[in-house]
Amino acid sequence: MNAKDTSTGTEILIDASRLHALVSALWEQAGSEPTEARLVADHLVQANLSGHDSHGVGMIPRYLRSLQDGELKLNMHARIARDAGAVLTVEGGRGFGQVVAHEAMQAGIARAGQLGICAVGLRNAHHIGRIGHWAEQCAQAGMVSFHFVNVAGDPLVAAFGGIDARIGTNPFCAAFPRAGKPPLVLDFATSRIAFGKTRVAYNKGHQVPPDSLIDHTGQPSNEPRVVHEDPRGSLLPFGGHKGYGMAAMCEIFAGALSGGFTTHDGTLMTNSAIINCMMSVIVSPTAFDAPDAEGEADAFIAWLKASRRAQGVDEVLLPGEPELARRAERSAHGTPVDKATWKQISDTARAVGMTDARIGELAGVAAG
Structure with a gap:
């Protein structure tokens, strides 16, 4: 087993190609077609390589729970619900976000290539993951893009001046391509910390940065358990009223304009699903x-x-x-997965019928 000691235990280092093979095999075992399994693996492993473990392979157990809940739909594809020329409305059908968002961006890139600009409203996609992935897809095609996302029906963040969770982590992303150079990619949650990062900290037994969380009484806390154990508190918006205002606009732009849904009493999720809507504007630089x-x-x-x-x-x-720096480092030395997350992934692989021997063969390390 290839591992390194940390202050709280052991992180297993897994080669990215092996991790990709395991994720692909896991989802094929669960019923995904090979292309779907590959796209999911591409996205999750790239998130880990980029240093965003919150949006990487640690999401697999929740995805399986969502599948078992009947929310995540395997082998679904993006469907154009309305074609208005420079505006496309895309229905995700609660299919894997790694698939339907990829296909929505393909459609938007093609249309922006024809018209110079395309606004894409993607609705009802299961978790679309790290939003920078989609901006990078646009940048690889030579397109400028910006993206507003809501986490529909899953309030985790308190409104500015409030205590109760009322808004999702609602990310924003923008990218600018550069010929022969990596694109500029700005990608952030409108909360002070992504919820997935609290999960990683919770699994590792670490605290989170100050002023990121409040408990259920509204008191500040550095303990991730306050948002993972009942009674649950809330994440805080970044930048006070500014981050809160941006989160609110992401909710409206993504959830309402796409024809999807926003978060309110009538839309609250009660299971493991993560439903995203995204409003993307894709622009050809040559149109200016x-x-x-x-x-x-x-x-x-x-x-x-x-x-x-x-x-x-x-x-x-x-x-x-x-x-980019983290990708180079982790590509060379391995992708760290904390022990708790590795056990959860291994348990998920077993749940879909994979043996410990198969897990170890693919990952190059023993099942957790």
Whole structure:
């Protein structure tokens, strides 16, 4: 077993290609067609490689629970519910978000290539994961994009000035492609911490950063258990009223405009499903009268990089650069999976009929 000691126990290091093989095999065993299983594995493993363990393979147990609840639908594909030229409404049918969002972005990229711009409203997708993945898909096609997402019917974040959870973690993402260079990718939850990061901390026995959570009485807490054990507290929006306001607009743009749904008394989820709606605007840079857009962007980037640095800071980083560095590191040395998460994944693999020997053969480490 390839492992390293941490302050709270052991993290298992798994080669990314082996982890991908395990995830693909697990979902094929559960009933996914090979292409679906591969797309899910592509997305989850890339999230781990990028350092976003909250949106990576640790989501597998919840996905299976959602499948067992009858919410996640295997082998579904994106369906164009309405084609209005530069505006596409896409129905996800609660299929794997890693599939239906991929297909929705493909449709939007193709239409933006024809018209210069396309707004895509994706509704009723099961968890679409790390939103940066979809912006990167657009950037790989040479497209600028920005994305508003809601986590429909799953309130986790308190409104500014409130105590009760009323809003999802509702991420925002934007990307700018650069020829021959990695794109700029800004991707963040509108909560101070992603809920999945509290799950990772909870599994590891770690605290979360200060001012991220409140307990059910409204008191600040650094303990992730306050949002994972009853009575449950809430996450806080980032930036006070500013993050709260952005989260509210993500809810409206994604949930209402797409024809999906927003979070309120009549839509609260009572099972393990995670339902996302996303409103994406995809734009071809060549549609603008901006012959030197990339040159201007590069000049601005150089200006940022030349800044005097604060004490202890080695480099001024661009949006997306921390993820690139983490991918290089984890690709070379292995992807860490904490013991609790590895046990949960192993239990899930067993639940769909995989043996411990098969798990170990694929992952290169013993089942948890």
